[in-house]
Amino acid sequence: MSSVGFISLSNRKAKRMPGNNYNCSPLTPRSRLERLLRERELRKSFKHIQPTEEARDGNKDGEQSFGDSCIGDNEFSGIHKEEEVPETNADRSQRQDERPSKQRLLVVANRLPVSAVRESVESFHLKISVGGLVSALLGVKEFDTRWIGWAGVNVPDDIGQRALTKALAEMRCIPVFLDEEIVNQYYNGYCNNILWPLFHYLGLPQEDRLATTRTFQSQFDAYKKANQMFADVVNEHYEEGDVVWCHDYHLMFLPKYLKKYNDKMKVGWFLHTPFPSSEIHRTLPSRTDLLRSVLAADLVGFHTYDYARHFVSACTRILGLEGTPDGVEDQGKLTRVAAFPIGIDSDRFIQALELPEVQDHMKELKERFADRKVMLGVDRLDMIKGIPQKILAFEKFLEENSHWRDKVVLLQIAVPTRTDVPEYQKLTCQVHEIVGRINGRFGTLTAVPIHHLDRSLEFHELCALYAVTDVALVTSLRDGMNLVSYEFVACQASKKGVLILSEFAGAAQSLGAGAILVNPWNITEVAASIGYALEMPADEREKRHQFNFKHVKTHTSQEWAATFVSELNDTIVEAQLRTRQVPPLLPNKVAIDCYSKSNNRLIILGFNSTLTEAVDALGRGGQIKELEPKLHPNLIEPLKKLSDDPQTTIVVLSGSDRAVLDKNFSEFNMWLAAENGMFLRRTSSEWMTTMPENLNMDWVDSVKHVFEYFTERTPRSHFELRETSIVWNYKYADVEFGRIQARDLLQHLWTGPISNASLDVVQGSRSVEVRAVGVSKGAAIDRILGEIVHNKGMKEPIDYVLCIGHFLAKDEDVYKFFEPELPSEPTPVARAMLSKSNSYRPSSLPKITTTKTGSKAPKYKKQRSLSNIERREIDQWKPPCRDRISLNEGSSVLDLKGDNYFSCVVGRKRSSARYLLKTSDDVVNLINDLAE
């Protein structure tokens, strides 16, 4: 099995984990895909030797008692008996014995694979829990696995808790004790009444009274509390190197709580249900908290690519984070998101069919329904399973095909589930009512068309039933995967029956080709499909079956788990590599200390997303009045203080035009560099420019047309026309739509107006900017610095530089400017300026620019639309001349003593800046601290 979608296509190098001994091939595969294929081969060959191991473990012949009422010795795979009670950290320190050769895996799920029923003070009866999650995880044998979860029983007393802990320990299960109130609020309430229906597109409960809101809040609190209780137990049993695999919607807070305990823990989270469209998730009052908590995991998995896509979408639209092909990025931290379609332990089902008890059941069933075709439904009695719709479709089929009435029977196994939730109670009544009506309508004295069972079946009975079935009907309205469809296929090697499968089950993506896919809401279509399936010719059945059988045989639960854990191990290594590329957080204290100890400081500040307030991810802040960037109100005071300090020079270096900077900064005593340094003024003086006279701006009108076109078609996007550039911005628009539009816009530009022009197209995270070629903040900084030195008549070198910005990649050259080492491709200016230490001698080298094809292009034309006054001011300003601005002959303007340089990127992970400030709020705090 390979993971699909978000990660499988990437070609990143996956490093082996130290101590990761389940995969120790000497040949390191070059790509992720290669590795996955290799591992799959390894697992296959491992399988050939597996029977011996299973025999040793007593798990041979697939005779495990899934569905047995009592677990005896060695009764099911995946859970191995252990002699002792699981250790705590304290016990562990005394343990000196050998470590297991398999990797330790802590599987944390709401429900343990066994449910307990209390028989006396110290005795419990253990029973396998029913459900797809349990079935799938019981097939996982490659790890040294321990389960942590709720045993489905309230045990308030110590004696009972000790006894149950001991009994479960034999099954390598560790209980989390939830009291009745928590179970009611967390499990019945928040999990099954809110998250479950919402994730299956059934919406939130309607709030018709204030009390409901209160209930919602208390259920959410209980949810968090329960998650914390799970985290406590995991933490108690965690050993370094363990993989912690959290399961399902019950435990969305668990990754966050675990990482709080220990951020080195390897944490994966897998959702067994669908993850709905972000528009559905958006309705949930706790939408943000839940997403953020899940994102604390290292790897987040879903059954299908669609669910993964929805999750990433929710993170980008609701949290405003960046979705990448690998997952979701937040401040350089990547949470990998991928699809890992689950499977079943197919051999267990296939082998079970040979067992005498299964053969007996089959014989019995065949005799019982000798003269009828058997149709089968196996579901938990849950509204997502579409049981009423299925039965109604069957009724319609009988109604329209009278010749089939005495020749077909529908066996519906409806396993009671979540019986304390009122919705489920209502459903039970509804189903009974429909079944009664149809049996009354089409039944005879000796036979009824529907056999409805409100109970679960024992494993062998279930296998037999699957094997004798002619047509299986899976009509889920939504279903994460649906393992019943897999199990049915696995048991059909001889009969080759037909699977009718809902297109809304995750399984439709894997078994769709061999099944008859239906829309369960379309009763007419399902009824017609029943007829088609019952009369399908043998060769078509054979072909369809073979296709699905192959899939079920090869995509097993073992592979699913092995792939997930292997990906998780890799993700950790890759994250470590990536983290090394992210600048460390700015050490505020050091920056402030150095500031206070220096005498001639230079502070260079970007404006947009550096000195402005953060944008609401949901775009709610994007009112028209706010489209223009505005100085963060909490910066007014401290900036005033700093800019009035004679030992400090502040430059706001922005892409914005002069008017915007004037509006926000006129009242401060500082320098303003607009349009990436093309215009410069001290707030006490007029604007000057370094714009070359013959700057070619002919392209502007045609680019403007393209930008206008896209602005009209992208709600809440806007564009700004500046003197030397034009910027289309979609930060308030729907991010995903904005990105698609941006791609389209670029295509329009490249094939149209800019195909031959000499200009730069710069892509931001939410913008596209077209600017005159060669304009960048780094290219401008030498001239700015020269002018400042000259204008201030500086006698002493600048001994401290703080440069903060959320700059476009192209403008990051400003960070490099002050670094002692030369950038890899030094600009002529930088070459001339930087000597071996970070000392600087400003110069006024002629500006030579390069076109996008790399050719030299000194072909500037007249600039566009400058007023006469502006021209005069501009003419008065000459670029700084080296002779005029050097401090003394030969002495440097910069003397940063190596470390007195603090370049900080704001909210971007890959950067050539030395340090990171996560948000503009951090900038606000820093500036305030400096001013203090």
Ligand SMILES: O=P(O)(O)OC[C@H]1O[C@H](O[C@H]2O[C@H](CO)[C@@H](O)[C@H](O)[C@H]2O)[C@H](O)[C@@H](O)[C@@H]1O
């Ligand atoms: O524990 P319960 O509340 O009684 O519910 C049983 C389980 O139901 C859900 O199963 C899902 O997982 C299956 C395997 O991945 C998948 O095939 C199916 O489509 C899902 O509905 C639930 O997600 C589990 O947590 C429950 O334990």
Ligand SMILES: O=c1ccn([C@@H]2O[C@H](COP(=O)(O)OP(=O)(O)O)[C@@H](O)[C@H]2O)c(=O)[nH]1
């Ligand atoms: O009487 C029954 C009926 C069902 N199952 C098991 O319950 C699981 C149902 O999983 P599925 O993924 O189809 O749906 P879920 O119930 O998890 O939503 C399957 O493994 C079935 O074999 C069972 O053990 N006994």
